[in-house]
Amino acid sequence: MRIKAQVAMVMHLDKCIGCHTCSVTCKNVWTNRPGTEYVWFNNVETRPGVGYPREWENTDRYKGGWVLRNGKLHLRAGGPLSKLANIFYNPNMADLNEFYEPWTYDFQHLHKRDKGESIPVARPRSMITGNFIDKPEWGPNWDDDLAGGSESVPNDPNVRKLQEHVKTEYEKTFMMYLPRICEHCLNPSCVASCPSGALYKRDEDGIVLVDQDACRGWRFCTNGCPYHKVYYNWNTHKAEKCNFCYPRTEAGLPTICSETCVGRIRYIGVVLYDADKVKAAASVEDPKDLYESQLSVFLDPFDPEIIEKAQEQGINSSWIQSAQESPVYKMAIKWKIALPLHPEYRTLPMVWYVPPLSPIMNHITNEQELSAEGYIPAVDQMRIPMEYLASLLTADDTTVIRKVLLKMAAMRVYMRSKTVGGVDAQKMTKLMDEASTTGEELEEMARLLAVAKYNERFVIPTGRREMNDDLYYKQGTCSIEDLAPPEGMTTYPFERSEHA
Amino acid sequence: MEVLFWWTIFPYICGTILIVATFYRFVYRGKSWTAPSTEIFEKKWLRVASVVFHYGIIFAFVGHVMGVLIPIEVYNALGVEDEVYHFFAIAGGGVAGLMVVIGLILMLIRKFLFPRVRVHTTGGAYFTIIWLLLVAGLGTYMTLIYNTTVGEYEYRLSIAPWFRSLFTFQPKSELMLGVPRLFKVHVICSFILFAAIPFTKLVHMFSFPLRYPVRAPQQFRSRNGYNKNNR
Numbered sequence: 001m002r003i004k005a006q007v008a009m010v011m012h013l014d015k016c017i018g019c020h021t022c023s024v025t026c027k028n029v030w031t032n033r034p035g036t037e038y039v040w041f042n043n044v045e046t047r048p049g050v051g052y053p054r055e056w057e058n059t060d061r062y063k064g065g066w067v068l069r070n071g072k073l074h075l076r077a078g079g080p081l082s083k084l085a086n087i088f089y090n091p092n093m094a095d096l097n098e099f100y101e102p103w104t105y106d107f108q109h110l111h112k113r114d115k116g117e118s119i120p121v122a123r124p125r126s127m128i129t130g131n132f133i134d135k136p137e138w139g140p141n142w143d144d145d146l147a148g149g150s151e152s153v154p155n156d157p158n159v160r161k162l163q164e165h166v167k168t169e170y171e172k173t174f175m176m177y178l179p180r181i182c183e184h185c186l187n188p189s190c191v192a193s194c195p196s197g198a199l200y201k202r203d204e205d206g207i208v209l210v211d212q213d214a215c216r217g218w219r220f221c222t223n224g225c226p227y228h229k230v231y232y233n234w235n236t237h238k239a240e241k242c243n244f245c246y247p248r249t250e251a252g253l254p255t256i257c258s259e260t261c262v263g264r265i266r267y268i269g270v271v272l273y274d275a276d277k278v279k280a281a282a283s284v285e286d287p288k289d290l291y292e293s294q295l296s297v298f299l300d301p302f303d304p305e306i307i308e309k310a311q312e313q314g315i316n317s318s319w320i321q322s323a324q325e326s327p328v329y330k331m332a333i334k335w336k337i338a339l340p341l342h343p344e345y346r347t348l349p350m351v352w353y354v355p356p357l358s359p360i361m362n363h364i365t366n367e368q369e370l371s372a373e374g375y376i377p378a379v380d381q382m383r384i385p386m387e388y389l390a391s392l393l394t395a396d397d398t399t400v401i402r403k404v405l406l407k408m409a410a411m412r413v414y415m416r417s418k419t420v421g422g423v424d425a426q427k428m429t430k431l432m433d434e435a436s437t438t439g440e441e442l443e444e445m446a447r448l449l450a451v452a453k454y455n456e457r458f459v460i461p462t463g464r465r466e467m468n469d470d471l472y473y474k475q476g477t478c479s480i481e482d483l484a485p486p487e488g489m490t491t492y493p494f495e496r497s498e499h500a
Numbered sequence: 501m502e503v504l505f506w507w508t509i510f511p512y513i514c515g516t517i518l519i520v521a522t523f524y525r526f527v528y529r530g531k532s533w534t535a536p537s538t539e540i541f542e543k544k545w546l547r548v549a550s551v552v553f554h555y556g557i558i559f560a561f562v563g564h565v566m567g568v569l570i571p572i573e574v575y576n577a578l579g580v581e582d583e584v585y586h587f588f589a590i591a592g593g594g595v596a597g598l599m600v601v602i603g604l605i606l607m608l609i610r611k612f613l614f615p616r617v618r619v620h621t622t623g624g625a626y627f628t629i630i631w632l633l634l635v636a637g638l639g640t641y642m643t644l645i646y647n648t649t650v651g652e653y654e655y656r657l658s659i660a661p662w663f664r665s666l667f668t669f670q671p672k673s674e675l676m677l678g679v680p681r682l683f684k685v686h687v688i689c690s691f692i693l694f695a696a697i698p699f700t701k702l703v704h705m706f707s708f709p710l711r712y713p714v715r716a717p718q719q720f721r722s723r724n725g726y727n728k729n730n731r
Contacts, residue, residue, distance in 0.1 A: 080713035087708075088554040095543050096616070128541070129615040192717035195709035203722035211721075216707045217534035234541070234620060237534040463723065 002275040003299060003310045005319050006186065006206035006350055007249055007268065007460065008328045009258070010338045011179055012449055013356040014408070015265040018177035020044050020141065022257035022266075026181075029245070029256050035235025037102035037127045040140065041242035042257045044179045048156040048388065049143045051178075053098040056228035057157040057342065063092040064226030065189050065345030066282065073283050073346065075192055075224060083195060083220055092223045093232075100139045102127040128234075146175055158391040174385045176356045178392070179265070181257060182229040182242035183341065183349030184208050186273065186297065187282045190241070193224025198239070204464050205270075206350065207244045215239050226345040250463030258458065267448075269326030269459045270319060271333065271350075272299040272310060282346045287395040290343040297348070298333050301326070314464075322461040327448055328352065335445055337404050339393035354449070355389045355401060357408045372417075372427035375409040376434050406435035407442075411449075414442045506688060507673035511666050514695040521698035522706070535704035536625075541616035549610055553603025559596035560636070563589065568663050572656040586652045590643055597640030604633045628700040635693050638686040646682060653680060659687060 026042040045051045059065060063077035077083070077092050105122035113120040124133045143152040153159055184201075188208050191199040198214035199221055201207070210221075210230070215238040221230040222239065230241045245255035249268070253259065258266035274297055281293040299306045301323035310320055323329060331338040331354060338352035370378070379386070379402060386398050386405070394400040410431050417423035432438065448456065526533060539546055567589060575585055608629050611621045647653065662675040676684065697703060 084709065084712065088550045089547050090539060091547070093539055093543075096540050129619045131615060187718070191719050194719075195712040196707065197709075197711070197715055197719055200719040200721040203720050213530045215534065216704060216709070217537055218709070219537055219539060232537070232540050234538070236531065237536040238531075 001309060003272055003306070003313050003315060004206065004275045005204065005310075005315055005323065006184070006271050006273060007244060008184070008206075008271050008332070008350040008352065009181070009255075010267040010269075010328050010331045010352045010354065012265045012267070012338075012354040013176060013178070014354065014358055015263040015449075016044070016177040016179055016356075017263050018044055018046065018145065019262050021260050021262050022179055025256045025260040026242075030243075031240075033235070035233040036231065036240060038096060038099045039231040039233070039240065041229070041231075041240075042179065042181045044141070044177055046141070046144050046146055047176050047178045047392070048153045048159045049146065049149075050152050050155045051180075052140070053094045053228055054138075055098075055155060055157055056094075057226075059226060059345070061092070062094060062223040062226075062228065064223055064228065065347055066187070068283060068285065068346070071283065071285070073187075073279070075189055076226075077193065077220065077224055080195070083193070083218075087195065087218055090219050090223065093219055094223060094228065096128065097138070100142070101133065101136075103133055103136060103139075106132070158388055161391055161396075162387055174388075176358070178353075179257075180227065180229070180341075181255075181351060182208060182225075182244070183227055183347065183351045184242075184244060185350060186275075186278045186294075186348035187346065188225075189345070189347050190221040190225040190230050193220040194218070194239075195220060199230075202246075205244075205246075205249065207246050207249075208241070209243055209246070210239045210241055212236070212238055226342065226347065227349070249460050252460050252462040254458040254460060264457065267327040267331065267452075267457045269328035270322040270461060271326060271329050272301050272306065272315070272320075272323050273297045274299055278348060282348055287344040287346075288397040290346065291340065291394055291397070291400060294340060294343060294348050295333060295336070298329075301329065316464060318461045319464070322459050325459045327452070327457060327459060330444075330448060335407070335441060337407055337445065339400065339404065341393060342395075343393075344395040353393055354408070355393055355404055357405055357412070372413045372423050372431045373434075375413060375431055376406065379405045379409060403435065406431070407437050407445075410435040410437055411442045411445050414439060415446050418443075503673045503677065506684075507662065507676040508671050510688070511671070511691055514691040515666070517695040518697055522703065525698050525703065533703055533707065534701075535707070536701045538617050538620060541620065542610060542614045545606060545610040545613070549603050549606035551603075552599050553607060556596050556599025556601075556603055557636075559592065560600055560639070563593045563596055567593075567656060568660045571660070571664070575656075582654070586647070590647050590652075593643040594640065597636060597643050600636040601633065601640050604629055604636065608633070624700050627696070628702060631689070631693055631696065635686065635689045638682065638689065642682055642686060646680070650680075653683065655679070655683060659683060 022042050023040055023044055027040060030041055031037075031039040040052065043052045051057065055061065056064075059076060065076055066073045067076045068074075078086070103124045103126050106125050107122050110120050110122055124136055125131070126133050142148065146153065184207055186206070188199070188201060191201060191208060193199075194215075195218045196214050196216045198211045198216070200209060200211065202209060217232070217237040217239070219232055219239070221241075222228070222232050224230075225241075230239050232238075233240050245253075245257075248255060248259075254266070254268050258268055277297040281297045282290070284290060284293045299310075301307070301320060307320055311317070328338070332352045338354045340349045340352055342349070386401050387396070389405075390396050390398045390401045413423055413428060413431060417425075417428055432442070611617050611626070611629075642653075658675045658679050662672050665672040665675075676687075679687075
């Protein structure tokens with residue numbers, strides 16, 4: 001058993017209001033530089049919609065993630081030998097048009113234009129070529145809030161799957177937001193796609209990073225990641241990606257997207273897993289079993305045997321304690337209300353989503369008059385949102401989604417019965433049975449999902465500096481390598497003169 | 501004078517620049533060491549240009565190994581007759597040379613044609629393409645036109661032993677005196693190209709990831725190991 005700790009995130013989609021604050025703060029911290037104007041380590045998509053880059057879920061086109069052939073995992077885009085043969089041109093890579101051509105506005109014109117009849121305007125100007133763009137036709141969040149829905153929505157790969165049998169019912173439109181960052185997968189296909197070995201998973205916290213010294217710009221990672229969350233910086237000619245704000249998490253702080261999230265939808269915590277089980281878990285035959293097999297790699301942080309072994313393998317007690325208090329462990333593993341995004345990619349993603357109940361609840365009129373058990377058919381009848389959510393989160397397995405949604409609905413009714421009353425106890429029990437949950441669990445859930453404070457939502461142990469082999473040597477260095485001398489300050493100038 | 505400078509001193513100057521500057525760039529300017537792709541800006545032309553050029557230059561490299569690095573004695577010992585050798589050298593070399601030249605011309609047109617690519621093309625990139633075009637153009641002309649019209653030139657008795665003698669630091673420079681002018685220009689341009697490699701994007705050829713097929717697919721590194729695993 002190889003125990004490793006992973007810093008993971010849960011996003012509670014019901015609470016996402018689609019304000020893009022996470023994207024903007026992330027952008028301002030990490031990607032407001034030449035070469036990365038088009039790059040959003042964090043982005044928020046309106047679903048159904050094509051997403052960013054367009055149709056990133058279209059694995060036939062971008063060939064991201066893993067496939068199972070004869071029981072063995074293979075990169076969908078091809079193994080090392082085929083990559084070396086195709087290294088001069090990557091046929092599956094998205095070009096800038098699939099993201100968008102970034103632009104600014106010619107604001108100087110507003111200041112400098114001579115007096116005239118008309119009002120001066122600031123024309124859009126490409127940040128790639130410097131040329132004016134007469135008519136921008138695609139941009140970040142171009143299809144926000146279903147804008148251009150009739151053109152954009154049918155191209156959503158998840159919708160395309162549904163269309164055959166639910167096209168007409170789609171008139172009952174629904175909408176949800178999907179904030180996305182790098183999944184920091186347990187079985188990352190970007191890492192396996194990198195010919196130079198520049199991408200790696202950090203041993204101590206599982207964050208997936210790109211070594212900027214080792215990256216040679218071969219670009220296989222950009223589409224090797226099925227979530228399309230590795231980007232090509234055209235200025236440095238190297239790959240860049242979400243780094244889970246590691247300078248912040250190492251200091252025990254949440255990522256900037258989580259810190260600034262207005263709806264407080266994000267939770268960060270540590271989970272312990274067995275690295276020896278990852279390959280087998282990613283190799284189960286039926287994609288629908290991937291969710292369960294992914295859950296099977298996690299270890300119980302309360303098990304004394306696990307604690308002992310983890311300590312033996314260098315995971316210190318502050319990390320084990322964090323794993324015990326981890327909101328991610330509770331939501332994803334204990335209560336099973338958070339689901340991985342597209343488990344069928346077989347990367348074992350580590351950003352989990354609590355599916356939204358709102359698309360369903362929006363269709364219920366007079367919820368006050370609905371009896372507790374009335375939620376069961378209400379959930380069941382919402383075929384489209386349920387199948388759509390299943391396509392996103394459970395490899396089309398609607399039974400899992402149904403269970404989670406019923407649990408969320410049960411929590412809603414249970415808490416109403418506690419605070420307002422007027423809920424038939426027998427019918428409440430029937431709903432709870434159907435959702436296979438208990439009153440205590442629902443109360444605990446409601447606490448974490450609705451009222452949890454900063455310290456409960458973000459349980460992040462600080463970086464394990466005691467693992468550095470020479471702390472004295474490293475004093476004075478900055479965690480962001482290359483901004484400070486990597487070898488640290490070993491002698492002060494006055495010491496030098498004293499010795500001389 | 502010609503013997504002393506062009507065929508004795510000059511190759512060593514170029515070789516020294518190549519080795520020292522490559523080493524310096526790798527160690528001290530490591531973050532600039534990439535294959536600076538513009539695929540994100542334009543894909544259709546690149547698909548043809550890049551693939552044709554790169555496979556062409558690999559064939560051409562193999563051809564030069566066969567013609568310059570492998571001594572003629574080896575061919576004689578193997579019983580490969582001169583006519584046979586030259587037939588395959590002209591045919592194979594011609595195809596490879598044409599691939600390189602066509603690929604380079606397409607790359608150059610692509611740079612002018614697409615504003616996104618043009619804006620992000622540096623002077624160094626233009627120099628690289630144009631100089632490669634010069635070297636490859638001369639080589640292809642020699643292979644296809646000179647060899648078939650003027651006559652097959654047996655460089656395996658002059659240029660090849662001279663080139664190999666450079667590595668033993670006993671340059672047989674006088675061998676180069678009788679070489680046709682066209683071949684001499686090709687050799688000199690090539691050495692300038694060698695010297696230019698560390699200053700251009702051509703350095704990415706030294707990073708061809710041969711280790712990729714044999715390494716483990718998943719890579720773990722501890723934070724502490726950051727500086728231990730640099731390439």
